Amino acid sequence: MASCPCQSGRTYKQCCGPLHKGAKKAPDPLTLIRSRYCAYAMGEVGYIIRTTEASRRSGLVRDELAAWCGATQWQGLRIIESGLDAERPDHGFVRFEADYLYEGTVQVHREFSRFEKIDYAWYYTDGDVETDNA
Template sequence: MNSCPCGSGSDYIACCEPIIAGKKTAETAEELMRARYAAHVKVEIDFLYDSTHPEHREWYDHKGTRVWAANSEWHGLEILGTTQGRPQDEQGEVEFVARFRDGKGLHNHHERGKFKKEEGRWLFTEGIMVKPKPLSVNKVGRNDPCTCGSGRKHKKCCGK
């Protein structure tokens, strides 16, 4: 079995390959997102261009995308959630993390991809980077119970 790089668990020839080859259209925004990730892995750059909405191709760098995709190690796609993007919808959003390694190191590309359906075909419009959430630190007061679970006050236990 040649597992699809999109992480669906299906065989590539039954999953993303027909979409990338133009034999089938993606039924949902998530299907298109998965196919676009697989296209990066398989260096199918023409599909990436063709599946980008024409109004959003202005800054597309065909050659640069090809070089980057070919020189990266792809470590997986995680779909975190979708908003709309079903077959009956006209637009959708897919939040995902794509993991890859390039010459600069290991990356977790966390994005909310926007999609629009035109003439029955889903197209990628733009990606909005998701910033990491700041670490939250719970401040323990001197007289609060100790976080270690001893039952003593923090100042008399781990806060010494």
């Protein structure tokens, strides 16, 4: 059985599959970022949009996202740190790196992402892309 693209070591059906289908919700920002990475890898565009906080969805164009997912091959996810805001535990963050192959070259996407829990579900709100030259 194929292991889940998020590299949890579990199968897709035991891991991100139920989240993508809407059968389960991510219990924390870490699970959400893994399942969103997995959604990018698999072209699950609906999930990417659904787990973005509602007021931020207008910048997401389904066709563009699908084209981007189709043009990239995600090769690995590394979580650098994750946690909850000490003062506002309904806010969380994850810093991660993801490798992807785009037009024949391996690139690294490094991001500090922010999340918010709204009505018992976690959403991606925004993130800062980090570069070596920053």
